[in-house]
Amino acid sequence: MRSRMLLAGLGAVLLGITGCTTSETGSPTTSATAVDGPSTSKPTSTKPASQTVEIPARPKELKLNAIDPCALFTDGQRGQLKINRSRLTTNNSDVWRGSKECVLNVQAQQPYYDYAALLITSEGIGPWLTGKRNVDADLISVAGFAAAKTVFKGSSNERNSHECAVSVDVAEGQQLMVSMNLTSRNAFTQDQICQMTEKAAEMAVTTLQTLA
Structure with missing residues (x-):
């Protein structure tokens, strides 16, 4: 159950914003690996009025509907990430x-x-970049695709933080979310956790391009 705390927590965030958004302030920032400036090609989607960051055009559409998420990591990639066990399931957040x-x-x-x-086939990454969710969000690039890197608001510089998520803009109205949850207390800093999450997300997107 601990391994799915981040996804369940992010689900709770979504429920919270449907009722009230006044307490969820702040704007997304741009990290050192962020996607800088608008794309020179035509964007695949327009920028909603509530979105504070322009999402660059994705290099291609990678639909997730027929994908097995456990197939996104090859044996070689699992070895690099030190993964020793995996299981296919369905998300149980609201x-x-x-x-x-x-x-x-x-x-x-x-x-x-x-x-x-x-x-996630019900929405793209845009909502993470509105500044209205209870997260600190950076627009970054993962294997050439725009992505939202998120941590719970205020935890960016905390030593005892243990979660990070990277949601990749793989197709219109869809996102591939790769998250990491640290169960050994204080083993990594927040920056290290997010760097590891980005690495895993890049591997997943690289494999996805061979499957989609």
């Missing part, structure tokens, strides 16, 4: 209930942590 998900465990030796790959 927002993304029924979405296909793969939980991947790193438990052969300490520090212990989990990755999760969630296939």
